[in-house]
Amino acid sequence: MINACRDDIYGSAKRAFTRRLFDPYKPLGVMFMDLGNNAEGAVDDGGPTREFCRLLMKDIQNRCLFEGPDHSKLLALDSHAISKGDYKLLGKMISICLIHGGVAPHFFAPRLFSLVVGEATEDVDLTEIVDEVFRSQLQKIQDAITIEETREALEEASNSLSLLGSLNIQCRTLEDREIVVQCAAKFYLEGRLNAAMEQFVDGLGCLGLHAAIKANPKHIRYLFLAKEDPLTAQDLIYVFSPHFAEEGSNHRRSEIRTYAWFRDFLLVRKVEKCKWTKVNALLCKRFLPLLLGWKSCPHWDSKTSQSLNSYILTANSLKPTHVM
Structure with missing residues (x-):
């Protein structure tokens, strides 16, 4: 427990x-x-x-x-x-x-x-380094256009590079500066x-x-990894497969009405594209977590929709909610 x-x-x-x-x-x-x-x-x-x-x-x-x-x-x-x-x-x-x-x-x-x-990991993009001081030091080495500028930048970053074991790398050509940057950045993000x-x-x-x-x-x-595809109205219509109450019952009529309003809401916001971003954020940050424990739509097979067979259980601090 x-x-x-x-x-x-x-x-x-x-x-x-x-x-x-x-x-x-x-x-x-x-x-x-x-x-x-x-x-x-x-x-x-x-x-x-x-x-x-x-x-x-x-x-x-x-x-x-x-x-x-x-x-x-x-x-x-x-x-x-x-x-x-x-x-x-x-x-x-x-x-x-x-x-x-x-x-x-x-x-x-x-x-x-x-x-x-x-x-195996890819070469480091300097934007991955959170430490602003160290990132700016490596960026200065990377941006140097002459051997003299490179050596000056290496001297400025000598304290940081010595801690990462990259100070003794010989930098005789401009190509060598990228070796210094990558060795230092990779050890910073991985080795240490x-x-x-x-x-x-x-x-x-x-x-x-x-x-x-x-x-x-x-x-x-x-x-x-973070989901790259944004949530769409079609995703939400597809991912929910409603199971209605018995035909002819009051519950059934109420559920069908609620489901129709839900689809209308999504279609209207789909047309009003300027508002869909706000709706997307609202659904992902408020409603999906509250109703289903999701912060985004989960991965699902393209041939199989998901379904909910019952009302969601609620804690005593929540009111009863219709869920499609």
Whole structure:
């Protein structure tokens, strides 16, 4: 059982997952506690677990152990976190959220995913480096147009390069400057994070997730990287396959009316293209997470639509909601 506090989801998960008797192979039982330290009272039939995993994944994404844009995160170096094993716990949390709650990260940078898989990484784009001072130093070396300018830039960056083991690289031609930049940048983004990455990959091994990633990297990649395709009206019409109540019943009439209004809403906003971006953001940030535990439409097979066979269970803080 996980007793979750909404104002400290990560702490609640950490207490539960590091408990000596915690078994990740058993179903999760989640009970949210309100501000008065009272249980919300919702019966866990997937709803509370899914919501807990969604909130935990969002908290993981924003933690200081990751750095970079929201949609393209890399591991950040924290030597104290390495000594405590926090990177392993981070990987374990992601595995549990994905497998038990069906909540995918969708925030890994392509470089981070390649490192997890064990693939060769591409050359570094300097925009990947979060440290502005170090990035500007490398950019100055890269932009030098003469050997003299290159050597001046190398001298200015000597303290940083010496820590990364790149200061002794001989720079006799302009082509050599790119070797210096790439060696320093790759060690900054990858080499110095070896200990943290080993822990992180070890944590992703929970429930066999890392083995599945290595065996099927192309098919699992979409779960970890940000989605490139924007949400469309047709996506939402297709992904929901409504199951109506018995024909002739009052529930059936109410549901058909609600479904017609839902489709009208999507079609009108599709025509008013200037408003669709706002609708897209509203659906992804408010309604899909509330109703289904999604922050975006999940991946689905092109020949198979998804369906919901019942009303969504609600906590006692939510009103009953029609769901198509």
